[in-house]
Amino acid sequence: MVDKSAKALTAEATRRRTFAVISHPDAGKSTLTEALALHAKMIAEAGAVHGKAGRRSTVSDWMEMEKARGISVSSTALQFSYHSSETPDDQVNVINLVDTPGHSDFSEDTYRVLTAVDAAVMLIDAAKGLEPQTLKLFQVCRHRGIPVITVINKWDRPGQTPLELLDEIHERIGLTPTPLYWPVGIAGDFRGLLRRGEDGAATEYIRFTRTAGGAKIAPEEILDAEAAAAREGGEWETAAEESELLSASGQDHDQEMFLAGQTSPVIFASAMLNFGVRQILDTLVALAPAPGPRDDVKGTPRTVTDPFSAVVFKVQAGMDTAHRDRLAFMRIVSGVFERGMVVTHAQTGKPFTTKYAQTVFGRERSTVESAYPGDVVGLVNATALAPGHTLFTDKKVEFPPIPSFAPEHFSVLRAESASKYKQFRRAVEQLDSEGVVQILRNDIRGDAAPVMAAVGPMQFEVVAARMKAEFSVEARMEGLPYQLARRTDAESATELGRQRGVEVFTRSDGVMLALVSDKWRLQYIQKEHPELTLEPLVATA
Numbered sequence: 353m354v355d356k357s358a359k360a361l362t363a364e365a366t367r368r369r370t371f372a373v374i375s376h377p378d379a380g381k382s383t384l385t386e387a388l389a390l391h392a393k394m395i396a397e398a399g400a401v402h403g404k405a406g407r408r409s410t411v412s413d414w415m416e417m418e419k420a421r422g423i424s425v426s427s428t429a430l431q432f433s434y435h436s437s438e439t440p441d442d443q444v445n446v447i448n449l450v451d452t453p454g455h456s457d458f459s460e461d462t463y464r465v466l467t468a469v470d471a472a473v474m475l476i477d478a479a480k481g482l483e484p485q486t487l488k489l490f491q492v493c494r495h496r497g498i499p500v501i502t503v504i505n506k507w508d509r510p511g512q513t514p515l516e517l518l519d520e521i522h523e524r525i526g527l528t529p530t531p532l533y534w535p536v537g538i539a540g541d542f543r544g545l546l547r548r549g550e551d552g553a554a555t556e557y558i559r560f561t562r563t564a565g566g567a568k569i570a571p572e573e574i575l576d577a578e579a580a581a582a583r584e585g586g587e588w589e590t591a592a593e594e595s596e597l598l599s600a601s602g603q604d605h606d607q608e609m610f611l612a613g614q615t616s617p618v619i620f621a622s623a624m625l626n627f628g629v630r631q632i633l634d635t636l637v638a639l640a641p642a643p644g645p646r647d648d649v650k651g652t653p654r655t656v657t658d659p660f661s662a663v664v665f666k667v668q669a670g671m672d673t674a675h676r677d678r679l680a681f682m683r684i685v686s687g688v689f690e691r692g693m694v695v696t697h698a699q700t701g702k703p704f705t706t707k708y709a710q711t712v713f714g715r716e717r718s719t720v721e722s723a724y725p726g727d728v729v730g731l732v733n734a735t736a737l738a739p740g741h742t743l744f745t746d747k748k749v750e751f752p753p754i755p756s757f758a759p760e761h762f763s764v765l766r767a768e769s770a771s772k773y774k775q776f777r778r779a780v781e782q783l784d785s786e787g788v789v790q791i792l793r794n795d796i797r798g799d800a801a802p803v804m805a806a807v808g809p810m811q812f813e814v815v816a817a818r819m820k821a822e823f824s825v826e827a828r829m830e831g832l833p834y835q836l837a838r839r840t841d842a843e844s845a846t847e848l849g850r851q852r853g854v855e856v857f858t859r860s861d862g863v864m865l866a867l868v869s870d871k872w873r874l875q876y877i878q879k880e881h882p883e884l885t886l887e888p889l890v891a892t893a
């Protein structure tokens with residue numbers, strides 16, 4: 353029997369940490385995920401870590417596309433339990449790692465995942481520093497007030513100096529880095545971590561030993577400052593000096609500033625060698641926020657001890673053509689989820705049975721029996737559910753919709769054959785309601801040729817693949833020469849329609865968007881016509 357008392361719920365929520373890794377492709381997200389899993393006791397097994405044969409035979413075309421490109425189209429959650437050596441013996445934490453698709457062709461899903469987490473780990477390649485996709489994802493974290501822990505990865509390889517990397521973070525994104533651990537040994541000669549205490553003084557030295565290929569947890573030796581100096585000599589002195597320098601410039605951890613998104617604790621690591629990975633987990637446990645209350649549409653907080661409620665943050669269809677299923681991923685906000693319970697879908701007021709609840713990571717699935725605030729559960733055959741929707745029991749609640757993000761790719765969509773027009777319209781409606789792409793229309797183009805707007809061009813391929821597989825419609829796409837979308841209004845539309853390189857559309861949620869050819873054109877129009885409404889959507893660049 354599941355304990356649903358407020359005390360049990362608070363305890364379950366308090367021991368949970370739900371986070372995502374934001375990074376640019378190749379920074380080491382997959383390697384880090386496996387390294388984290390190595391330190392933890394898996395609850396829901398990671399497909400990324402142990403592939404089970406058999407499942408693969410049922411993958412759909414869509415999955416074929418994913419396989420062919422070697423990228424992850426799905427974004428789901430990995431759950432494991434972890435005991436930090438820094439917490440009491442009987443404290444076991446539950447860590448939910450929500451996967452963000454990491455390819456440069458990313459989609460709105462990448463952003464939506466960030467609505468389901470309480471913290472983010474920003475993973476940076478020590479040689480490359482901040483890269484474009486990391487920057488975009490960081491902006492979304494900032495916008496949503498998600499606290500960020502910075503991990504500088506690949507310290508076992510030559511890279512920039514640690515101070516240069518911190519300067520870059522500070523200058524380019526205005527986030528104050530506050531290292532918790534400082535590397536001993538330059539990039540390429542990673543010996544261990546100096547743990548920073550008050551005023552930057554070392555509280556201990558964690559010395560790592562390599563294991564073959566980083567396949568095992570790297571053994572750690574804990575030394576005091578004196579022993580560290582004797583062992584590492586000049587390397588230790590440099591690290592100790594730099595650490596004190598950081599304190600002199602105020603770069604020490606401050607929990608309030610971290611939660612406010614103004615500072616970011618920093619850890620140096622090598623995901624490949626398993627160095628610093630325990631420290632990442634310990635930091636998540638010690639500093640990242642546990643699942644807390646979420647405001648509903650009226651601004652009233654739903655607390656974790658309230659009856660069950662959850663927000664759908666992603667819908668994935670056609671994962672398995674053999675079963676034609678549609679998986680909706682929800683993050684639990686309050687109460688206990690038990691498989692089989694009947695919940696209410698807030699948007700339609702209809703009941704929804706949860707007999708087929710699963711946790712999913714990569715291609716692996718397992719059935720989930722119960723889940724708590726902060727956990728992610730996939731619901732099978734959830735046809736009515738779309739991103740942003742609310743599910744609840746007992747006490748009615750509706751959470752605010754997930755904002756749609758600023759699209760940067762635009763394409764006209766047409767049915768290859770006019771005889772399939774009906775199926776085509778149905779398909780467009782379905783994909784629009786699921787939030788696969790944003791659909792834009794205007795009178796000039798008409799309904800037969802709507803415009804799709806996406807954050808990443810791969811969303812268009814997903815549309816074409818699903819139209820064919822699920823609606824038997826061959827669709828044709830033509831790219832449009834626009835790079836930017838701005839929110840506008842009816843008063844500005846006429847004048848904007850006269851401008852070169854601009855076209856005005858209405859999105860299915862009623863928002864009017866002006867598509868503009870490039871930023872120079874936009875600047876020109878803003879200068880010539882300051883009266884026109886041209887507001888940025890969510891800042892992602």
Ligand code: G4P
Nearest residue numbers: 377378379380381382383384505506508509622623624625
């Ligand atoms: P991603 O998911 O962020 O795209 O990155 P992924 O983990 O796939 O890592 C990208 C490459 O960087 C891989 O090398 C991986 O081994 C390497 N890497 C990740 N973490 C570290 C690290 O801490 N140190 C070093 N030196 N390398 C790291 P690859 O050559 O592309 O693949 P593989 O042949 O090693 O598998």
